[in-house]
Amino acid sequence: MSDAELVLRSTRVITPEGTRAASVAVSAGKITAVLPYDAEVPSGARLEDVGDHVLLPGLVDTHVHVNDPGRTEWEGFWTATRAAAAGGITTLVDMPLNSLPPTTTVDHLRTKRRVAADKAHVDIGFWGGALPDNVKDLGPLHDAGVFGFKAFLSPSGVDEFPHLDQDGLARSLAEIAGFGGLLIVHAEDPHHLDAAPRHGGPRYADFLASRPRDAEDTAVASLVAQAKRLHARVHVLHLSSSDALPLIAAAKADGVRITVETCPHYLTLTAEEVPDGASEFKCCPPIREAANQDLLWQALADGTIDCVVTDHSPSTADLKTDDFATAWGGISGLQLSLAAVWTAARERGHGLEDVVRWMSTHTARLVGLDARKGAIEAGRDADFAVLAPDETFTVDPAALQHRNRVTAYAGRTLYGVVKSTWLRGERIVSDGEFTEPKGRLLTRTP
Helix, strand or coil: CCCCCEEEEEEEEEECCEEEEEEEEEECCEEEEEEECCCCCCCCCEEEECCCCEEEECEEEEEECCCCCCCCCCCCHHHHHHHHHHCCEEEEEECCCCCCCCCCCHHHHHHHHHHHCCCCCCEEEECEECCCCCHHHHHHHHHCCCCCEEEECCCCCCCCCCCCCHHHHHHHHHHHHHCCCEEEEECCCHHHHHHCCCCCCCCHHHHHHHCCHHHHHHHHHHHHHHHHHHCCEEEECCCCCHHHHHHHHHHHHCCCCEEEEECHHHHHCCHHHCCCCCHHHCCCCCCCCHHHHHHHHHHHHHCCCCEECCCECCCCHHHCCCCCCCCCCCECCHHHHHHHHHHHHHHCCCCHHHHHHHHHHHHHHHCCCCCCCCCCCCCCECCEEEEEEEEEEECCHHHCCCCCCCCCCCCCEEEEEEEEEEECCEEEEECCEECCCCCCECCCCC
């Protein structure tokens, strides 16, 4: 502690051993010690006493569509990372599609890194993309430091990012397994989607019927079979179908190397409450019924689902038409994810330690950043969120940092006000005031 430059003190610090009163010593951007609450502050160190506010590790969001470059009217690194910081997120991993070019070659990765370099308010890593024609690019992208590879098993919604059929999945997964990489998958089966009823118009029930649970279930089953055959590491993105949970649990018990995420909107919003024409609620796979949601929460509690991420996928407001068939599908949630999940979690008897595990510890582990991120303990980056968990706020779209302030959470009262966010021991936002960008571009640790 003698070399500490900063000491953060709170009566409630969330550590791997539990929540306790503590003083957290920081030097050169790293946590050097977690000490008793009343530990003496060394001369020369600055004390930040946050009182009874909770000090928790900065969140790690591994599923974010920043869309920069190419579709920057939808979102960009400057606005996305400000929204992340405002919501207590200190690290995000950017998806390879919806930007132009997509992150499917090393040259395209360099382009994206160049654009992001001076705009990052939080730390940023990058996923690569697995397409039918880029198997030869996967190894070089892995060597260049992407955290893994995103693939779709059904059409992605953008022409420049085609989906993999079963043969393409097998080829890409074999290549990725060969160098020990990770494939993350949008798991909906195109044949089941094609067979589902199709109706245009504003009725949410019609849209929900067009994305049935069995499309997810079948795609997850095929992914499990391929992962088991190749002993490959796979991750199921944005799971919404509770019907797939028994298959996933059995696969995990059988030693299949599979992890699973879900999203705040699946845990906090229900199909029954989506108004007709309100396409700010549209996402793929869709928000499902309340009974389905209950089972997702049970799966989080028992570990079948590993983590919670936003799948922040914004667009301009004009693309959110009242026709669910043609409106852009995506929920904007970076700034609100912690509060949304915490509000629902506390109602179901979960604590902030659970939320931290789902949204920081396990997400950091997913991308191999768990030596640096995801916990308040010595040796980790000094990334923190200071949270007033019992304070509430009503979501005002005008107060959001997202470039397009369209949100499915408008008007909702949420628990959990982020008072400040810290990156490597520097306060990057406090009560709505931001510093200049201090984020770094991250690469996968070999």
